[in-house]
Amino acid sequence: MSASPVAASDHPLVRSGPALLEGLDGGRGLTAHRRQYGELPRLGLDDLLATLARVRLRGRGGAAFPFETKLRTAAAGRRPVVVVNLSEGEPASAKDCGLATTRPHLVLDGAVVTARALGARELHVVVPRDRPGVGAAMRVAVGERDDRMRTVVHTADSRFVAGQARAVLELMAGRPNLPVTAWSPEAVAGHRGRPTLLSNAETWAQVGRLVLSGVRSYAALGTAEEPGTTLLTLSGPEPTVVEVELGTPWRDVLPATWADRPVLVGGFHGSWVRWEDLTAGRVSVDAMRAAGTPLGAGALVCPADCPVTFTARVVDYLAGQSARRCGPCLNGLPALATALRAVSDGTGPTDRVESLAALVVGRGACAHPDGTVRLVRSLLATFPAEIAAHGASRCAS
Amino acid sequence: MTARLRVDWPSCRARGLCHEVLPELVDLDEWGYPVVGGEVTPDLLDDARAAVRMCPRLALRLEP
Numbered sequence: 001m002s003a004s005p006v007a008a009s010d011h012p013l014v015r016s017g018p019a020l021l022e023g024l025d026g027g028r029g030l031t032a033h034r035r036q037y038g039e040l041p042r043l044g045l046d047d048l049l050a051t052l053a054r055v056r057l058r059g060r061g062g063a064a065f066p067f068e069t070k071l072r073t074a075a076a077g078r079r080p081v082v083v084v085n086l087s088e089g090e091p092a093s094a095k096d097c098g099l100a101t102t103r104p105h106l107v108l109d110g111a112v113v114t115a116r117a118l119g120a121r122e123l124h125v126v127v128p129r130d131r132p133g134v135g136a137a138m139r140v141a142v143g144e145r146d147d148r149m150r151t152v153v154h155t156a157d158s159r160f161v162a163g164q165a166r167a168v169l170e171l172m173a174g175r176p177n178l179p180v181t182a183w184s185p186e187a188v189a190g191h192r193g194r195p196t197l198l199s200n201a202e203t204w205a206q207v208g209r210l211v212l213s214g215v216r217s218y219a220a221l222g223t224a225e226e227p228g229t230t231l232l233t234l235s236g237p238e239p240t241v242v243e244v245e246l247g248t249p250w251r252d253v254l255p256a257t258w259a260d261r262p263v264l265v266g267g268f269h270g271s272w273v274r275w276e277d278l279t280a281g282r283v284s285v286d287a288m289r290a291a292g293t294p295l296g297a298g299a300l301v302c303p304a305d306c307p308v309t310f311t312a313r314v315v316d317y318l319a320g321q322s323a324r325r326c327g328p329c330l331n332g333l334p335a336l337a338t339a340l341r342a343v344s345d346g347t348g349p350t351d352r353v354e355s356l357a358a359l360v361v362g363r364g365a366c367a368h369p370d371g372t373v374r375l376v377r378s379l380l381a382t383f384p385a386e387i388a389a390h391g392a393s394r395c396a397s
Numbered sequence: 398m399t400a401r402l403r404v405d406w407p408s409c410r411a412r413g414l415c416h417e418v419l420p421e422l423v424d425l426d427e428w429g430y431p432v433v434g435g436e437v438t439p440d441l442l443d444d445a446r447a448a449v450r451m452c453p454r455l456a457l458r459l460e461p
Contacts, residue, residue, distance in 0.1 A: 181405045183458075326406035327430035359426055365406045 002316040004091040006301060008158075009239045010131030012094035014102050017243025018221055019213075019229045020205050024102050028137065030144040033105035037212040040109050045075055048117040052207070054215050055227045060095075060202035061085070062266070062297040064285045067207070070197060073187035075118055077195030082115040083172070084108070086138065086201045087128040087156035089163035092267040093299035095231040096201035098241035100127075100134040104141035107201045110208030112147045114197065123151045124191070126168050130158035160268070160321035164366045165198050167323075178323040179366035200297070202231050223247035226284055235301040244283050251279040258302040262382070266296025268314050269371025271378035272307055293378070308390045311379045312337070312344040318372045329369045332360035340376060346393045350380055399436040401460045402445055408456035415457055418448040 016024045026032035043051070052068040059065045074080045084107060088096045099107055108125075115123055125142065127135035135155060142151050156162045157177045164179045165186050171177040172191050183189075190196025206228065210218045219227040226246040234240045234255060244253050254263070260275050271293040281287055288295045303310040319333035336356045342348025357376050360369040380387065389395050402422065411429035422441055424432040437445045437459065449457045 178407075180407055181403075323407075327409055327411055327428055328406065328426065331428040331430075332426075359432075363404070363406065363430070363432075 002313070002320050004317050005303070005310060005313045006092045006235050008088070008091040008128075008130050009094045010097055010128075010133035011101070012098045012233065012239040012241050014098040014241045015243075017229065017231075018245060019209055019218070019243065020099070020103060020106060020202075020231065021241075021243040028102055028104055028141070030105055030141070033103075033109075037106075037109075040113055041211055043113060043117050043211060045071075045117045048114065048211070049075075051210060051215060055210060055218050057203075057206055057210065057228070058285060059199055060206065060230065060297065061200035062269075062294075064289070064295075067199070067203060070187050070199075071114065071118070073185065074195040074197040077188065080118045080120045080195040080197060081122050081124065081191045082111050082118065082120050083124045083126060083168065083191070083196060083198035084111045084201060084204055085126050085163060085165070085168055085198055086134050087126045087163035087168065088131070088200075088297075089128070089156075089160045090267045090269070090297060090299055091160075092235040092239075092264075092301050093233045093297050094235075094239045095233050095241050095298060097128075097131050097134050098231070098233075099201045099205050100137045103205055104137050105145070106205045106208040106212075108141060108145065108147075108204075108208075109212060110204035110206065110210075112145075112149065113211050114204075114207060115149060118197070120197075121150055123147070123149050124172055125151060125153045126156050126163075126171065127153060128158070128163070129155050159323070160318065161323050161366055161368050164368075166366065168198060169196065178325060179364075179368070181365045202298075221245045223284075226286065230283065230285075230295070230298055232283070232298040232300060235299060246284060248283045249279075250281055250283060253283060254279065254300070254302075261302050262307050264301040264303070264307075264310075264375075265293050267299035267301065268318060269367070269374060270294070270296050270299070271374060272311075272382040274382065306386060306390075306395055307379060307383055308344050308386055308395065311375060312340045315340050315372060315376060318368070318375075322368060323366075326364040326369075328360045328363035332356060332363075332369065333372060336360065336372065336376065343387060344390055346391050350387060354380065399438055400442065400445065402433050402437055402448070403458045403460050404431055404433065405456040405458065408454045410454050410456075412453050414451050414453065415448045418451055419444045423448070 167179045319337040339352040361373045
């Protein structure tokens with residue numbers, strides 16, 4: 001099985017930022033956290049829903065789903081469960097890891113205030129096995145608190161798809177930590193059939209920041225359409241987590257060393273963007289989605305090798321990360337990886353890549369085949385000249 | 398009224414009975430796994446129900 005072309009980090013460099021990552025010098029303990037933010041207020045469900053709606057808070061795990069809608073759905077059922085998902089399966093992302101090791105109480109505050117508003121008595125915290133620093137930080141943080149809430153820490157497997165929502169629910173239920181078919185949304189029927197509000201660490205930290213600092217302070221950053229900030233992981237030899245206001249021009253965010261090179265936006269399930277196209281725009285969930293290059297979970301990769309070679313390596317890795325349960329993924333991704341390697345070596349046509357991509361998309365319990373296809377299709381669409389050069393064994397790099 | 402045939406992919410083992418029962422709608426890929434061609438039209442509803450019933454892996458569902 002191929003190793004990830006980018007190693008998962010459990011100690012990214014976390015730069016201070018304007019909101020979530022403000023005042024990191026105080027340390028990550030509960031005392032310093034309370035000194036900075038004060039006591040966690042208690043909000044009723046209606047107040048919390050109204051507060052979330054005013055800043056249009058969206059999930060930060062990749063899908064950018066409106067958090068208020070998800071909360072409203074979970075609130076409609078009986079005995080809801082709240083899950084903090086820190087199992088970042090995407091090796092190129094380290095933002096949830098960065099939050100765990102610098103801001104664990106902001107993450108937990110967001111989850112606890114929501115759990116209380118829901119009347120939930122159970123909080124589940126899911127940490128990744130391959131980033132031990134995350135579990136260590138979260139266990140210490142949970143131990144420091146007195147939330148009067150049953151809190152359980154689960155450890156997710158080291159696998160790309162282990163952090164997927166249904167795979168996390170399987171882990172919580174004591175079954176193998178692999179995706180299964182979702183017949184209804186988690187917020188309707190999740191953990192043991194109960195409504196489950198499962199979000200990643202950044203989403204919970206955003207909720208925490210919002211209730212601790214208030215709408216005015218939260219919306220003072222970002223744009224009118226997209227208030228607040230977002231976390232990004234700038235992948236590389238030293239992965240760096242940065243917090244930027246939504247609406248910030250990309251040219252102010254990206255390292256100078258990346259200049260004029262293509263960037264993979266949204267991690268291994270993401271899309272390629274040429275430097276000139278990316279730096280003409282801004283950090284925006286809506287604009288990036290409209291451009292067909294969604295921000296995803298905010299992981300950005302700028303590889304040293306050419307995008308054709310790099311994508312072939314990533315797809316090799318992703319094929320090996322299949323849970324091996326869904327036939328089209330189990331058979332299709334290795335075939336796709338082989339076809340793409342042939343294109344990269346100049347020994348095969350792109351037609352086979354395109355037909356395999358069309359064959360695996362939409363045919364799995366989770367989005368692993370779909371995400372892999374997004375990456376492959378964006379390579380074909382963005383770099384036709386580079387692919388042709390590979391075909392003629394004239395790759396410049 | 399049309400319905401949708403959904404495959405529970407982790408349960409499917411490419412036995413291919415769905416294609417036998419409902420060739421109008423279910424094709425098989427190069428590894429023998431079903432490729433569902435579209436929505437279940439009223440004239441195919443009975444055959445679709447039979448496909449769901451006969452799947453040895455119980456990996457098919459008919460959804461409204």
